[in-house]
Amino acid sequence: MQELPPSYYAVIFISKRTIGDNGYEKMALTMEELAQKEEGFLGIESARDSQLGITVSYWATLEDIKRWKDHTAHKVAQEKGKSEWYEHYQVRICKVEGSYSFER
């Protein structure tokens, strides 16, 4: 995501997956597409290796985060996450207070 002036919000989602895909990749893509249409959505960045996945999504306000958390289709995905896809996860809701970047 591009540099934006603070302050906006970041949701850090750190997860360990269960074994196998079990429909995860398709649902993850659908959720990302849906999130992008939500009010206040600013961007998303993800990385996953064999140990851990980290997804950071960025939002204008806490209300936008709450609305996305309560989105009906997202709630269905959250339930599948608990029943099938994740061994564990942690969510941290953060206010971005400063940023800087480097470009070669």
Next chain:
Amino acid sequence: MQELPPSYYAVIFISKRTIGDNGYEKMALTMEELAQKEEGFLGIESARDSQLGITVSYWATLEDIKRWKDHTAHKVAQEKGKSEWYEHYQVRICKVEGSYSFER
């Protein structure tokens, strides 16, 4: 990292590497070991795939983050990062305002 009561700080470091190791892995390990000895260090979590690397480190205060940024050995690593290891990176300094987790 375990659940901690807010508020503490998260530094989200998102990077795209240049091609090849060029001494990166060794330095990254050394930096992680050094950071763990710093005052206010609370934890670190990383994931990297072919597209992107995301490292989130957690700190008690903004002063702790500043002190680690200015640490002599870390400054040497930062310079190598710009000259050799990274195509680009973004750093976001965030205050953690809330968190929750799931464990299977």
